[in-house]
Amino acid sequence: MSNKIRLGIVGYGNLGKGAEKAIRQTPDMELVAVFTRRDPASLVLDQTGVKALHISAASDYQNEIDVMLLCGGSATDLPEQTPHFASMFHTVDSYDTHAKIPEFYQSVNEAATKHDKTAIISVGWDPGLFSINRVMADAILPNGENYTFWGKGLSQGHSDAVRRVDGVKNGVQYTIPSEPAIEKVRDGNNPELATSEKHRRVCYVVAEEQADPAAIEKEIKTMPHYFADYETEVHFITEEELKQNHSKAPHGGFVIRGGNTGEGNKQIYEFSLQLDSNPEFTASVVVAYARAAYRLSQEKQFGAKTVYDVTLGHLSPRSGEELRRDFL
């Protein structure tokens, strides 16, 4: 019998694939099976010894899998899947619809509590590591202001909007944090900043052969909600350039708090990520929290949990003794 924590993955998109890769980097965990809604035979897994199974077979694996990683999307998959799987497994998900987290928490908490399962929700970098830093900074510097900047990063929603414009064959959109805005925040002046002042938008567009670039540029730049309020750049490139230079999914961002202590001493707290691969990093966070979910379950801490309920002692593969000696 293995002493490793035994994991399953539900959903084999970018996040599920990232989770498979991340598990291979963690010696204390192992992947048992990947569950999919597609034909399992169509899945090409990275690893031998891992089963590809239809999602309907998951319930048969309650004795073989300790923690299930739910790698579906937040729009429609997770609101259904997390409560469902949290009645059979300890789970981790990356639910990221910020506005709906309270109701999501409640429905997962009901299912998990009822079945003595531990379900850590909304894990990743935002929500996730960024959330941790917003709360840490707020607890330490009560007299201050939090700022979150996103980017430089590929935005899926804005790329989709660009691709819907008439005459656009293909395209991507990067959200880029505004350097002057970041500098103001780092100076500790706690400025008032609209979201549109905090970010600018850069589009790389492949136009159809007959299309009018000026018309495309105008339609993008004046698109309400998505671009109209932002400083926006549009660059026209070839399909080859798009493929060569814009096929990764980089992302990242900053959480900065400017606080004051004593008689106006400025204290600047900053956390940032610069990621070559957004899904692989998110998956790495999810996998680390699977360890925490397992340990919380061993302590009978059941129900829905968030990153606010997890200690670093639960998260790290290292012993308390090693952490105190080598990391404190």
Place this chain on the structure above:
Amino acid sequence: MSNKIRLGIVGYGNLGKGAEKAIRQTPDMELVAVFTRRDPASLVLDQTGVKALHISAASDYQNEIDVMLLCGGSATDLPEQTPHFASMFHTVDSYDTHAKIPEFYQSVNEAATKHDKTAIISVGWDPGLFSINRVMADAILPNGENYTFWGKGLSQGHSDAVRRVDGVKNGVQYTIPSEPAIEKVRDGNNPELATSEKHRRVCYVVAEEQADPAAIEKEIKTMPHYFADYETEVHFITEEELKQNHSKAPHGGFVIRGGNTGEGNKQIYEFSLQLDSNPEFTASVVVAYARAAYRLSQEKQFGAKTVYDVTLGHLSPRSGEELRRDFL
């Protein structure tokens, strides 16, 4: 009866004074008394209603104080004081002699466990917030390397060394992280860097009237351990300039981890602080962890604890519901 967490402070140096100021910014905590080895009548406290008492009177206040903040030094005060006070109060300290933390932990743990007290040790920013980020980054990106840079900051030990040089009337030393070294780390190349390559040292010196600046500069730059291995600058200034421009205690630094996921995707994790006042910030962290110590004690989690044993739910003044709704 107040619902606030009732705090005491032991030691009224820079850290104790910073703690007094930080408590005034936290509505859910209140300061009851400051204990000192000096004549209590000599203490000029910021706040009315707070008692200044001799340290020997502390044992009489076990019913009036929930958590005692131990604001003494790590060299000789805390190794004695923390075990002593942890047998009477829940405590927080900022013990920062990294190499001796395991034995310190053990002696505090014995005292606290025996008397059902919660004692959170080694709280501040390093050890403290930096320790948290070293472990978090290590747990999420197992395939990578941690780097810690200190500064720009006033170093007490190095300033003392400068002031001991013949012909030096007064002076300060700043430790400054090397920008080229930081850039290498941010590029994700996980370079091998000696401590001397990671930092440079800048001294501001007030010379005695008769002294030879060239001789002073040479003696500083060739001083073993302190300066010889480092890129060092020496600037001569007047006593007035020293007072005007170098009387604060700024500090800060960076924890950066460059990690790899999947097929060589670089993921850069970075945490940084830029502090106008090192002691006031450290004190703000200590005060926040007093809330956690109190809550852990309510859950009967007794013994010595570190930042690795505390959740953000324990640390934040906000409810779980508020955190999930507004911060996640």
